[in-house]
Amino acid sequence: xxxxxxxxxxxxxxxxxxxxxxxxxxxxxxxxxxxxxxxxxxxxxxxxxxxxxxxxxxxxxxxxxxxxxxxxxxxxxxxxxxxxxxxxxxxxxxxxxxxxxxxxxxxxxxxxxxxxxxxxxxxxxxxxxxxxxxxxxxxxxxxxxxxxxxxxxxxxxxxxxxxxxxxxxxxxxxxxxxxxxxxx
Amino acid sequence: xxxxxxxxxxxxxxxxxxxxxxxxxxxxxxxxxxxxxxxxxxxxxxxxxxxxxxxxxxxxxxxxxxxxxxxxxxxxxxxxxxxxxxxxxxxxxxxxxxxxxxxxxxxxxxxxxxxxxxxxxxxxxxxxxxxxxxxxxxxxxxxxxxxxxxxxxxxxxxxxxxxxxxxxxxxxxxxxxxxxxxxxxxxxxxxxxxxxxxxxxxxxxxxxxxxxxxxxxxxxxxxxxxxxxxxxxxxxxxxxxxxxxxxxxxxxxxxxxxxxxxxxxxxxxxxxxxxxxxxxxxxxxxxxxxxxxxxxxxxxxxxxxxxxxxxxxxxxxxxxxxxxxxxxxxxxxxxxxxxxxxxxxxxxxxxxxxxxxxxxxxxxxxxxxxxxxxxxxxxxxxxxxxxxxxxxxxxxxxxxxxxxxxxxxxxxxxxxxxxxxxxxxxxxxxxxxxxxxxxxxxxxxxxxxxxxxxxxxxxxxxxxxxxxxxxxxxxxxxxxxxxxxxxxxxxxxxxxxxxxxxxxxxxxxxxxxxxxxxxxxxxxxxxxxxxxxxxxxxxxxxxxxxxxxxxxxxxxxxxxxxxxxxxxxxxxxxxxxxxxxxxxxxxxxxxxxxxxxxxxxxxxxxxxxxxxxxxxxxxxxxxxxxxxxxxxxxxxxxxxxxxxxxxxxxxxxxxxxxxxxxxxxxxxxxxxxxxxxxxxxxxxxxxxxxxxxxxxxxxxxxxxxxxxxxxxxxxxxxxxxxxxxxxxxxxxxxxxxxxxxxxxxxxxx
Numbered sequence: 001x002x003x004x005x006x007x008x009x010x011x012x013x014x015x016x017x018x019x020x021x022x023x024x025x026x027x028x029x030x031x032x033x034x035x036x037x038x039x040x041x042x043x044x045x046x047x048x049x050x051x052x053x054x055x056x057x058x059x060x061x062x063x064x065x066x067x068x069x070x071x072x073x074x075x076x077x078x079x080x081x082x083x084x085x086x087x088x089x090x091x092x093x094x095x096x097x098x099x100x101x102x103x104x105x106x107x108x109x110x111x112x113x114x115x116x117x118x119x120x121x122x123x124x125x126x127x128x129x130x131x132x133x134x135x136x137x138x139x140x141x142x143x144x145x146x147x148x149x150x151x152x153x154x155x156x157x158x159x160x161x162x163x164x165x166x167x168x169x170x171x172x173x174x175x176x177x178x179x180x181x182x183x184x
Numbered sequence: 185x186x187x188x189x190x191x192x193x194x195x196x197x198x199x200x201x202x203x204x205x206x207x208x209x210x211x212x213x214x215x216x217x218x219x220x221x222x223x224x225x226x227x228x229x230x231x232x233x234x235x236x237x238x239x240x241x242x243x244x245x246x247x248x249x250x251x252x253x254x255x256x257x258x259x260x261x262x263x264x265x266x267x268x269x270x271x272x273x274x275x276x277x278x279x280x281x282x283x284x285x286x287x288x289x290x291x292x293x294x295x296x297x298x299x300x301x302x303x304x305x306x307x308x309x310x311x312x313x314x315x316x317x318x319x320x321x322x323x324x325x326x327x328x329x330x331x332x333x334x335x336x337x338x339x340x341x342x343x344x345x346x347x348x349x350x351x352x353x354x355x356x357x358x359x360x361x362x363x364x365x366x367x368x369x370x371x372x373x374x375x376x377x378x379x380x381x382x383x384x385x386x387x388x389x390x391x392x393x394x395x396x397x398x399x400x401x402x403x404x405x406x407x408x409x410x411x412x413x414x415x416x417x418x419x420x421x422x423x424x425x426x427x428x429x430x431x432x433x434x435x436x437x438x439x440x441x442x443x444x445x446x447x448x449x450x451x452x453x454x455x456x457x458x459x460x461x462x463x464x465x466x467x468x469x470x471x472x473x474x475x476x477x478x479x480x481x482x483x484x485x486x487x488x489x490x491x492x493x494x495x496x497x498x499x500x501x502x503x504x505x506x507x508x509x510x511x512x513x514x515x516x517x518x519x520x521x522x523x524x525x526x527x528x529x530x531x532x533x534x535x536x537x538x539x540x541x542x543x544x545x546x547x548x549x550x551x552x553x554x555x556x557x558x559x560x561x562x563x564x565x566x567x568x569x570x571x572x573x574x575x576x577x578x579x580x581x582x583x584x585x586x587x588x589x590x591x592x593x594x595x596x597x598x599x600x601x602x603x604x605x606x607x608x609x610x611x612x613x614x615x616x617x618x619x620x621x622x623x624x625x626x627x628x629x630x631x632x633x634x635x636x637x638x639x640x641x642x643x644x645x646x647x648x649x650x651x652x653x654x655x656x657x658x659x660x661x662x663x664x665x666x667x668x669x670x671x672x673x674x675x676x677x678x679x680x681x682x683x684x685x686x687x688x689x690x691x692x693x694x695x696x697x698x699x700x701x702x703x704x705x706x707x708x709x710x711x712x713x714x715x716x717x718x719x720x721x722x723x724x725x726x727x728x729x730x731x732x733x734x735x736x737x738x739x740x741x742x743x744x745x746x747x748x749x750x751x752x753x754x755x756x757x758x759x760x761x762x763x764x765x766x767x768x769x770x771x772x773x774x775x776x777x778x779x780x781x782x783x784x785x786x787x788x789x790x791x792x793x794x795x796x797x798x799x800x801x802x803x804x805x806x807x808x809x810x811x812x813x814x815x816x817x818x819x820x821x822x823x824x825x826x827x828x829x830x831x832x833x834x835x836x837x838x839x840x841x842x843x844x845x846x847x848x849x850x851x852x853x854x855x856x857x858x859x860x861x862x863x864x865x866x867x868x869x870x871x872x873x874x875x876x877x878x879x880x881x882x883x884x885x886x887x888x889x890x891x892x893x894x895x896x897x898x899x900x901x902x903x904x905x906x907x908x909x910x911x912x913x914x915x916x917x918x919x920x921x922x923x924x925x926x927x928x929x930x931x932x933x
Binding site: 036037040041043044087154155156158173174175176178 | 247248303
């Protein structure tokens, strides 16, 4: 019993440490906010129907293997928020790494966590060629032509990468552009 | 109420219409504008909602509630947004104020509610409510008010300018009116210096044309007036008859000058009271707006009178009221005087009945006349006994009786010579009816009692009737003579056989006489008249004879003179007598000569003129003696007297022939101032034996001697008579005993 409690305690400590680690890399509140808003943004794509075969919205969360926990967290947040439906579509949330995402079926949209230029760039290249939105955890990824990000300061800001818009060729509802913060 | 000028009326009308129109448009457009503004404000409010709704919807969709609030706050900052509430999914996300729709609407707010729609599902998820103030609307309306006020001020200036401009534009009409106002017919109007727009020019041209026409008519009227003034008497009066104008003709005729006539009442120039009542009648007629026509007798300034034929006309103005009276008169004085003269000539002065002149005139117009001569049987006796005046009274009273039948239509009565009257009936009467009227008339005369002095006298009368239109006078005379001779009341010529014979006899003698005249078989015989004392021939009496054709038998005048008178050849006989007498005695010097001159001769102007001509031509007046028969001329004493006076002025002598054959009238002798009295042969014939003749002749002689009238005894047929008359002292003797009538040519040796 004591051993168990000790394991548990260690586990807890590890988790705390993990959390701490996580706390150091990914803000859970931000993840939750992104989990809430990013799927909705997908719905604002005017060409969504082409990107949701079988009436399924597939969101693939791509991260490094080290950030898989955060990715799963994010997935969890999404699933908690939306269950298995997004709007009138079925919602499927996948988690993948930068190396393996291509093995997954083409998603409706991608959410990338922090990654290298090469990694993120691969996702961006892949997704943009299929006119899929790429969200990023941090808008610092915009330099890699990530399209949309979200950040919470005094309020929630949705960032849109203006220079990447032409790459993706995605048409959002016009009003979306009004509520976003355009980053050039 | 002062009359408002046309320009002012136009201006006021324009202003009134403008104000009404502007007010109308103001009200309409203000209302429309307000509604539109309200709509715009509502749309603005809606636009705000519409603008923020997608953002709110998106923010809500994305869960960015802070953005919603931020947006709401920013929206609420809008000046016009008084209230804002955002409700999503039954949750009030944001609300500015607790504005209630009901109450706030009254406070001047616009409320709009805009749905919030899920951007993806397009489902309403909530609503935005905005309370939008009307402040902008109110400010806009206020600005409009202010602008309108400014514009109204400008419009007032425009109106003032319009009034002034209108007055300026209408000023030519005022000028025209002023110049026309003082226009007098016949003069010209100066339209120079009047602004000449086409309309004004059209008016001035029309006026000038009118003025020219008026001047033309005025000239014409002046000429008409001049014509009337020159040809008639013109008097203008007011309603009271006061003279306001007279022309020269009036002044000439009346003697009153224009100045004397003006202001004088027309009654002043009325001649008499009778005329004054007529003048009053004239005034009453014309005051009743009727024209009066008639004759008037007016007085001259010198007291004389003149007659006019007047037409008095009331002159009416445009309201049919009388403004003055005009009398146009023609001088008919001569006509009246001629009428009076004719009346005098055709009127017997004693009785007032028409005389023979009128009878002859009237009978010419009747196709089948019925004519009667009625003679008073014992008139001469009564006249001689009671005198001239009584005789005239009788004639007048009988005339009254005659006048009583003139009430019968188509009956006329006349006074002839002496005591003769005539009755004339036209074709309406048959002889029986006419005869009955005459008999009734005679009965009246016969029954009538006249009172002279203290005596009652009855006058008898007889009548001769005829229906012959040609010889009415002679036939009626013959019938009368026959009635008197046979003591019948009436005799109708056509019913008396003797008269026919007499007529035929007259016809025969008329024919003989006519022929004798044409063949110069009317000759003169002369019988000497001796101075009774010296028994020297001092005169010759010319006696007319007719030489019968064929046997050249000498026919005495008794056979043809009466016929001559009746057949109107008498004057030719007289003329022949005068011609022969003067012709012979112009060659037989130193003796006087006389011819018999009847009343008919004396009254016949051509005969008298012929005699005068002969007297003047021959220079034998002082040797000429006119013998006038005594019994004639009494009734025409004035004419006889005038003639005698005329002859005596020429140097002729007058003898009364057959003096004493009737009933001598010494007064007659005295008045005529005769030179000789030829005592009738009936008194001389048996003077040596008849005492009455002696007495009468002596009386005549005494009378004559006292009057220094010479006497001539006629019919001295024997010595005894001669002796007697010489003894009496008669101045001259004449008779077969001393010398028979011989052809006058034998005197020329």
